Amino acid sequence: MADTDKFKKVIAHAKEYGFVFQSSEIYDGLSAVYDYGQNGSELKDNIKRDWKDSMVRLHENIVGIDSAIFMHPTVWKASGHVGAFNDPLIDNKDSKKRYRADVLIEDFIEKINIKINKEIDKAKKRFGDSFDEKQFRATNNRVLERQKKIDENLSRFKKAVSENNLAEIKQIIIDNEITCPVSGSKNWTDVRQFNLMFDTKLGSVSEDADKIYLRPETAQGIFVNYLNVQKTGRMKLPFGIAQIGKAFRNEIVARQFIFRMREFEQMEMQFFIRPGEEDKWFDYWKNLRMQWHYILGLGKDNYRFHDHENLAHYAKAATDIEFNFPFGFKELEGIHSRTDFDLSQHQKFSGKKLQYFDSETNSSYVPYVIETSIGVDRMFLAVLSTAFTEEMIEKEDGKTEIRTVLRIPPALSPVKAAILPLVKKDGLPEKAGEVLNLLKYDFNCQYEEKDSIGKRYRRQDAIGTPFCITIDHKTLKDNTVTLRYRDSMKQDRIKIDDLPLQIDSEVNFKNLFKQLSV
Numbered sequence: 461m462a463d464t465d466k467f468k469k470v471i472a473h474a475k476e477y478g479f480v481f482q483s484s485e486i487y488d489g490l491s492a493v494y495d496y497g498q499n500g501s502e503l504k505d506n507i508k509r510d511w512k513d514s515m516v517r518l519h520e521n522i523v524g525i526d527s528a529i530f531m532h533p534t535v536w537k538a539s540g541h542v543g544a545f546n547d548p549l550i551d552n553k554d555s556k557k558r559y560r561a562d563v564l565i566e567d568f569i570e571k572i573n574i575k576i577n578k579e580i581d582k583a584k585k586r587f588g589d590s591f592d593e594k595q596f597r598a599t600n601n602r603v604l605e606r607q608k609k610i611d612e613n614l615s616r617f618k619k620a621v622s623e624n625n626l627a628e629i630k631q632i633i634i635d636n637e638i639t640c641p642v643s644g645s646k647n648w649t650d651v652r653q654f655n656l657m658f659d660t661k662l663g664s665v666s667e668d669a670d671k672i673y674l675r676p677e678t679a680q681g682i683f684v685n686y687l688n689v690q691k692t693g694r695m696k697l698p699f700g701i702a703q704i705g706k707a708f709r710n711e712i713v714a715r716q717f718i719f720r721m722r723e724f725e726q727m728e729m730q731f732f733i734r735p736g737e738e739d740k741w742f743d744y745w746k747n748l749r750m751q752w753h754y755i756l757g758l759g760k761d762n763y764r765f766h767d768h769e770n771l772a773h774y775a776k777a778a779t780d781i782e783f784n785f786p787f788g789f790k791e792l793e794g795i796h797s798r799t800d801f802d803l804s805q806h807q808k809f810s811g812k813k814l815q816y817f818d819s820e821t822n823s824s825y826v827p828y829v830i831e832t833s834i835g836v837d838r839m840f841l842a843v844l845s846t847a848f849t850e851e852m853i854e855k856e857d858g859k860t861e862i863r864t865v866l867r868i869p870p871a872l873s874p875v876k877a878a879i880l881p882l883v884k885k886d887g888l889p890e891k892a893g894e895v896l897n898l899l900k901y902d903f904n905c906q907y908e909e910k911d912s913i914g915k916r917y918r919r920q921d922a923i924g925t926p927f928c929i930t931i932d933h934k935t936l937k938d939n940t941v942t943l944r945y946r947d948s949m950k951q952d953r954i955k956i957d958d959l960p961l962q963i964d965s966e967v968n969f970k971n972l973f974k975q976l977s978v
């Protein structure tokens with residue numbers, strides 16, 4: 461269920477505490493382009509480190525590369541992006557707003573799904589432990605009627621997309637009386653296709669320059685380097701190539717903060733396998749990627765698999781890991797069985813042999829590929845929106861106040877520990893400096909001495925710092941400090957020499973990695 465009030469608070473909080481800024485804000489901003497501030501860039505880097513290390517360091521047969529944003533234009537002809545990388549767009553004549561037609565239909569279907577789930581939840585409460593959901597779905601008339609409506613619309617939409625029948629896509633919107641979210645009217649234009657790639661010129665004189673594209677995905681940089689990596693790394697199937705990098709799409713209907721942007725970052729891994737083993741490896745990566753999400757502790761109920769009804773031209777199977785954002789369940793990560801489409805296409809267009817010689821079978825073939833692809837920015841939003849919490853607490857004087865805290869997984873937190881001298885005198889700042897020097901080589905720390913200790917705690921809560929270390933007059937006598945825990949606000953007295961081990965036990969990535977069944 462959408463929580464628009466919380467989403468607005470998350471967006472405001474992201475700016476106020478240095479996580480995300482509107483790009484070029486002093487010039488009134490640039491639509492659907494954002495900058496990451498001092499805390500946002502740290503959180504983003506930690507997400508990328510978590511992903512890459514879990515891929516490359518934990519798997520002996522996966523390596524990382526960093527390919528260029530600019531690529532030969534024929535790459536995008538081979539991949540199908542030049543001719544087929546389009547979105548079906550539709551305008552509402554009353555609100556003058558533009559929408560992706562497929563998203564309007566998907567949102568309509570999701571509303572029906574929500575109604576079905578409400579029926580199921582009511583039945584669960586009524587029947588208790590004896591409730592059989594499968595039987596209920598198969599026998600309840602309201603559920604059957606709504607499911608039939610979903611199935612019929614999905615079938616129509618899938619057929620319309622495969623035939624590029626834009627008139628039929630509009631007719632689905634008309635027949636279901638889908639309204640504009642802004643005006644509430646059904647006054648729609650025709651649906652038309654719009655190519656999403658940014659193009660530019662390569663060359664010193666524009667008249668003689670060649671048209672090239674900003675890459676709309678990072679995957680092709682992996683495919684065109686497949687042979688280089690395989691030979692130089694002496695890689696044997698199965699093996700993977702991982703990459704983190706920027707991609708660019710001319711999104712006309714960019715919306716929902718950093719969820720859909722024109723410049724974004726992807727974390728992708730292409731896993732090369734023998735033909736015939738694709739089902740086994742698809743299931744393996746589907747389950748392992750969900751494990752990776754679960755161990756972050758954002759709540760298992762916030763995730764679900766969504767199998768694609770309408771497969772891309774290259775895919776044998778595809779599923780999304782959807783996350784429950786404040787605006788509902790949306791795609792966070794995709795796992796795709798891409799067959800041998802990409803390498804075969806590049807072999808065809810380049811004229812270079814991209815086959816793999818398998819010494820075990822004494823045969824050559826083009827490998828099949830399983831892809832995992834996750835947006836860094838969407839993962840950032842998932843962490844930030846889930847971590848954002850407002851809770852009522854009681855102060856020492858008996859009054860209550862609202863505490864805003866980001867319960868970010870400690871390993872991902874931008875700042876791991878805040879060093880706080882109780883007062884700015886009596887040698888406490890100097891002692892705090894010693895503590896900072898002890899910790900700063902292993903952890904990103906922040907030193908703060910302005911305002912009361914309570915206000916400083918609140919600021920650190922608001923940026924998600926898991927530990928606050930207070931240096932007081934007792935510290936000067938016995939070399940102990942007060943260690944405050946973000947989530948519980950519990951405070952322990954601990955020796956300074958014990959701080960590195962205590963902090964490391966909470967924030968080290970290996971605590972997460974050990975839970976993965978690689």
